[in-house]
Amino acid sequence: MPECTHLDQVVYLEPTEPVTGCPECMAAGDRWVHLRMCQSCGKIGCCDSSPNRHASKHAAAAEHPIARSVEPGEDWSWCYVDDVMMRLVAE
Known part of the structure; x- marks a missing residue:
């Protein structure tokens, strides 16, 4: 079974305020499907089923592997580098 190496x-980050949408999509007037939160910096982005795929674009550009x-x-969480799903637990 594949494992995350990151x-x-x-x-483990929690949103600091209610998440109402993908900020980049909202600013552009675009739509999104589901939302993800970067577990390195807390950035909110839309999933890969969304037209703009902001979460994975952020992961690649910032080298932040897990959302x-x-x-x-x-x-659940996803490692974009290792292509593996996992559950993170707050400590």
Whole structure:
């Protein structure tokens, strides 16, 4: 089973305020499907099912490998580099 090799770069982050959408999509008047939160810096972006794929673009540009879903009821994270899903736990 594949494993994430980037867990040492993660800080378990929670949104500091309610997440109402992808900030970049909202600024451009675009739509999004689901939202992800970078677990290195807290940036909110839209998922790869969204037209703009802001979360994965951020991961590549900033070299921040792990994002987690901020959708209600979802508790999974994704490593863009290792292509692996996981559950992060707050310490």
